[in-house]
Structures are given as structure tokens and as C-alpha cells.
Amino acid sequence: MKKLTSLVDKLIPKAHAHCDVPCGIYDPHRSIIGALTVIRMMDIMEDTEKHIQEAENKNESALVHQNNMQRAIAVKEEHAEIVKHEIRVIWGDYFKPEQRQQYEDLDNLTHQIMQLASKSKQSADRKTAESLLEKVNSFAEIFWKTKGIETKKVKAPYKPEAEIVIPVL
Amino acid sequence: MKFPIKIFRISGHSMEPTLKNGQLVFIFTWFPAQPKDIVVAKIEGTTIVKRLKNWSGKHAVLEGDNQKHSTEKIMVLGNSIIGKLLIK
Numbered sequence: 410m411k412k413l414t415s416l417v418d419k420l421i422p423k424a425h426a427h428c429d430v431p432c433g434i435y436d437p438h439r440s441i442i443g444a445l446t447v448i449r450m451m452d453i454m455e456d457t458e459k460h461i462q463e464a465e466n467k468n469e470s471a472l473v474h475q476n477n478m479q480r481a482i483a484v485k486e487e488h489a490e491i492v493k494h495e496i497r498v499i500w501g502d503y504f505k506p507e508q509r510q511q512y513e514d515l516d517n518l519t520h521q522i523m524q525l526a527s528k529s530k531q532s533a534d535r536k537t538a539e540s541l542l543e544k545v546n547s548f549a550e551i552f553w554k555t556k557g558i559e560t561k562k563v564k565a566p567y568k569p570e571a572e573i574v575i576p577v578l
Numbered sequence: 579m580k581f582p583i584k585i586f587r588i589s590g591h592s593m594e595p596t597l598k599n600g601q602l603v604f605i606f607t608w609f610p611a612q613p614k615d616i617v618v619a620k621i622e623g624t625t626i627v628k629r630l631k632n633w634s635g636k637h638a639v640l641e642g643d644n645q646k647h648s649t650e651k652i653m654v655l656g657n658s659i660i661g662k663l664l665i666k
Contacts, residue, residue, distance in 0.1 A: 421585050421602070422586055422587070423587050423588075424605075424618045424626060424627035425589050425590055425624060425625060428601065495628055578635055
């Protein structure tokens with residue numbers, strides 16, 4: 410009877426209720442938010458640098474601005490890594506070989522994103538971060554195309570108010 | 579014509595206390611799911627169980643009942659839903 414029960418049990422498929430985004434669910438939105446955040450942090454860093462200069466010119470303490478600068482750098486670092494992680498996971502786990510063949514530029518695009526995200530960590534160059542967002546948007550377009558979902562470009566409703574790709578649902 | 583009833587065993591905690599890990603459930607496949615129904619869907623080869631919150635066009639918005647374990651909503655294509663909970 411135990412053997413029969415065990416056999417029957419093996420035949421019953423599982424329905425997974427063990428995580429919020431189960432295996433097989435992917436969305437490039439987090440990588441887009443990450444890229445937007447990198448741009449935003451660079452803008453904040455530029456503003457903060459001006460405040461530091463002003464304080465130094467007045468012989469005042471720039472400590473609070475230096476603190477803000479360090480925090481912005483840390484958040485930039487974190488979100489550039491989020492971009493790399495999210496893109497890496499989608500490229501490695503979601504895209505099938507036939508899709509990588511169909512979208513010939515996908516592998517090269519992914520590599521460019523990795524490099525731009527690293528460069529964004531190393532520098533405070535807004536153009537690098539803008540290129541990162543542009544490439545992440547292109548990646549998102551390919552992703553949604555493989556799901557048969559159209560996309561459109563919209564202006565993000567928050568700073569840096571840059572153009573992002575969203576699915577049309 | 580597909581068989582009306584399918585049986586699944588729950589794996590995980592995101593639907594507690596409604597559905598417990600290891601519990602057997604019977605899913606009815608013939609009629610479309612309505613908001614508040616518990617549904618089983620197949621996504622990229624994985625079968626999941628969640629509650630249907632609402633429909634957004636062709637997409638279904640799913641969420642786990644266990645707010646401590648499952649706080650994010652999931653959007654899936656409507657045709658990935660296999661069926662809805664009949665008996666637990």
C-alpha cells in the first residue's frame with residue numbers, strides 16, 4: 410500500500426507556490442529602473458559637487474555634502490550592479506538558443522550592457538549612463554518581442570525623466 | 579477536449595494559510611477563472627498556483643495569499659492559466 414501511495418504521489422504534478430517571481434517569470438523592468446537610477450545618481454553627484462565647492466569657498470564645513478556624495482556613489486554602484494544582474498539572469502536563463510539566433514545582436518548587446526554598467530561604476534560620465542539606458546531599452550524591446558508583446562517608449566514620470574521602454578498590455 | 583479535472587500537489591508557502599505545502603488540490607479546467615479564484619498557470623515550463631486578482635486585457639494579475647512570503651504581483655498571459663481551484 411505504501412509503494413502504491415508513493416507511486417501515485419510521484420505521478421501527481423507539483424504546483425509551485427514557493428516564490429514571488431517563480432522560475433520562468435522574467436521582466437527587464439528592474440534593469441531599466443537600475444539604469445535610470447545610475448543617471449539620477451550622477452545628476453545628484455554633479456549638484457553635490459557644486460555644494461561642496463561653495464562650502465569650501467566660504468570656508469564652511471562641506472561634511473554634509475561629502476556625506477551625500479558618498480551615499481550617491483554607493484547607490485550608483487548598487488544599481489549599476491542590479492542592471493548587470495538582471496540582464497545577466499534574463500540573457501542566461503530566459504533566452505533560448507533559437508531566440509539568440511533569431512536576434513543576432515542580442516549577445517553583443519548584452520556584453521555592451523555589462524561593459525557600460527561597469528564603466529558607469531568607474532566614472533561619473535552621464536553620457537555613459539545614458540548609453541547604458543539606451544542599450545537596456547533595446548534589450549527590453551527584444552525581450553518583449555519574444556513574448557509577442559508590443560512595446561512603446563515613454564518618458565519616465567520621475568527624474569531623470571528619460572525615455573524608457575514599457576510593454577503595451 | 580481537455581479533461582475537466584486535474585490534480586496538483588502544492589509545493590511552497592506563498593498561498594498559506596489558504597493552501598499548505600504538500601496539500602492536494604483539484605483544478606477545474608473548463609471554465610474561465612474569475613477574480614478571487616485560485617488558479618494554476620504554466621509559465622515557461624513551471625506550474626505555479628496563485629490567486630487571480632484581476633484581468634488586465636489579455637493578461638491575468640496573480641498574487642500569493644501569504645503577504646509575508648509573497649508581496650509582488652505577477653502578470654501572465656491569460657492562456658497560460660490551466661484551471662481554477664475546485665476542491666482543496
